[in-house]
Amino acid sequence: MYTLHNHCRACGYGENTAPDGCKSEKAHEKLIPVLDLGIQPLANDFKSDREEREGFAPLKMMFCPNCTLAQLSVVVKPEILYSNYSYITSMSRTMLRHFGQLVAALGIKNGDRVLEIGSNDGGFLSILKDEIGCQVAGVDPAINLARIATVKGIPTVGAMFSFDSARNAISFHLGGLLPDIIIARHVCCHIDNLRGFINDIDRICGDNTIVAIEVPYVKHLMDKLYFDTIYHEHLSYMSTYAMEMLVSKTSLRIKDVLHFDVHGGVVVYVLSKQPSSWVSDEKRITVEDWNDFSFRCHDAMGNLVQWQRTNDSKSIVGYGASAKSTVWMNACGFRRKHIKFICDNTPQKQWKCSPGTDIPIVDEGALLRELPDYAVLFAWNYADEIIAKNQAYRDKGGKFVVPLPELRVC
Numbered sequence: 189m190y191t192l193h194n195h196c197r198a199c200g201y202g203e204n205t206a207p208d209g210c211k212s213e214k215a216h217e218k219l220i221p222v223l224d225l226g227i228q229p230l231a232n233d234f235k236s237d238r239e240e241r242e243g244f245a246p247l248k249m250m251f252c253p254n255c256t257l258a259q260l261s262v263v264v265k266p267e268i269l270y271s272n273y274s275y276i277t278s279m280s281r282t283m284l285r286h287f288g289q290l291v292a293a294l295g296i297k298n299g300d301r302v303l304e305i306g307s308n309d310g311g312f313l314s315i316l317k318d319e320i321g322c323q324v325a326g327v328d329p330a331i332n333l334a335r336i337a338t339v340k341g342i343p344t345v346g347a348m349f350s351f352d353s354a355r356n357a358i359s360f361h362l363g364g365l366l367p368d369i370i371i372a373r374h375v376c377c378h379i380d381n382l383r384g385f386i387n388d389i390d391r392i393c394g395d396n397t398i399v400a401i402e403v404p405y406v407k408h409l410m411d412k413l414y415f416d417t418i419y420h421e422h423l424s425y426m427s428t429y430a431m432e433m434l435v436s437k438t439s440l441r442i443k444d445v446l447h448f449d450v451h452g453g454v455v456v457y458v459l460s461k462q463p464s465s466w467v468s469d470e471k472r473i474t475v476e477d478w479n480d481f482s483f484r485c486h487d488a489m490g491n492l493v494q495w496q497r498t499n500d501s502k503s504i505v506g507y508g509a510s511a512k513s514t515v516w517m518n519a520c521g522f523r524r525k526h527i528k529f530i531c532d533n534t535p536q537k538q539w540k541c542s543p544g545t546d547i548p549i550v551d552e553g554a555l556l557r558e559l560p561d562y563a564v565l566f567a568w569n570y571a572d573e574i575i576a577k578n579q580a581y582r583d584k585g586g587k588f589v590v591p592l593p594e595l596r597v598c
């Protein structure tokens with residue numbers, strides 16, 4: 189189900205490390221363990237009672253002291269994670285606003301040829317095609333989602349991104365011309381062979397192609413304690429320095445780094461083959477920073493467990509069966525007796541169990557029907573939107589609990 193990962197996928201540190209006991213000069217080159225979240229199920233393994241679960245794997249973070257890339261200690265087989273993927277990019281108001289900001293910041297315009305890597309169900313490309321007038325093509329390994337996208341008129345190659353799958357998308361759907369824009373939103377962190385990935389992108393770029401790579405920013409993760417975004421699908425946690433090291437062996441250069449507040453804070457690395465005058469202002473992340481982060485995470489988990497124990501006589505549910513919720517449930521050991529159910533508006537998740545637990549996922553209407561005392565907001569990235577639309581629940585005495593960055597009841 190998984191293999192061990194022991195060298196840095198951005199800079200190669202540890203690649204030539206000899207087995208323990210062998211006196212190689214590189215024997216000391218080892219990634220450093222910095223956070224252990226135990227053995228966890230796959231965060232999006234939402235299954236009904238009779239469906240087979242995919243299994244459990246260690247969830248442990250390693251730090252590269254050379255380029256600062258943080259990365260998991262294992263790689264779960266991509267076929268297990270992505271062949272029938274249940275994560276559908278949300279078309280919530282929050283995401284639509286983000287897409288609008290991204291289009292403006294990248295200067296995407298009518299007639300541009302756009303290739304999206306990891307195009308999911310084609311949601312973002314639909315906007316580019318229908319509202320901006322772009323010529324679009326997607327590549328996505330989740331066959332179920334690629335099919336949905338194709339049916340709604342977004343040409344999508346159902347395959348892992350590679351030079352070959354991108355070339356197919358370009359030949360069949362972009363008239364054989366290199367893309368003006370290549371977008372990869374939240375894809376980089378899923379890629380094991382990161383250097384191969386960036387090399388393949390380099391090969392499909394023309395001189396003026398703009399590449400936009402959106403990733404959760406590791407500094408936000410650390411500052412705001414978003415440890416629940418650490419799960420098996422996210423193999424790497426990118427810093428700007430690691431990105432610089434990664435692209436340094438290609439003909440691409442960082443042209444700009446854009447910050448957006450969606451998902452708790454993301455960065456978009458804008459790359460191109462043109463000479464760049466951009467200089468980084470990022471303070472280098474250290475192993476001490478990670479050790480401090482690890483202490484604070486364990487405190488946050490302890491606080492939620494403690495809060496649940498204190499309120500054990502009250503009815504408590506979850507809101508948002510995000511992958512983040514899976515990390516919380518399993519790190520805190522929550523079961524149905526602690527969290528009665530989780531509300532979620534994704535039909536594919538409803539009437540399934542929260543992975544690793546017996547907690548059922550139900551529709552959002554359950555909040556008003558059941559009127560629990562507390563709803564723990566595991567989709568904290570949509571806190572404003574979800575709290576606003578559930579004012580009726582609060583009017584009837586219900587309260588939301590936001591677990592991060594500090595537990596608050598509102």
Ligand code: TMP
Nearest residue numbers: 280508509510511531532533534567570
């Ligand atoms: P995500 O942060 O991984 O996108 O997960 C958020 C989850 O929250 C996703 O399963 C959809 C769910 N959700 C709701 O149930 N209601 C909402 O209003 C929003 C915005 C999200």
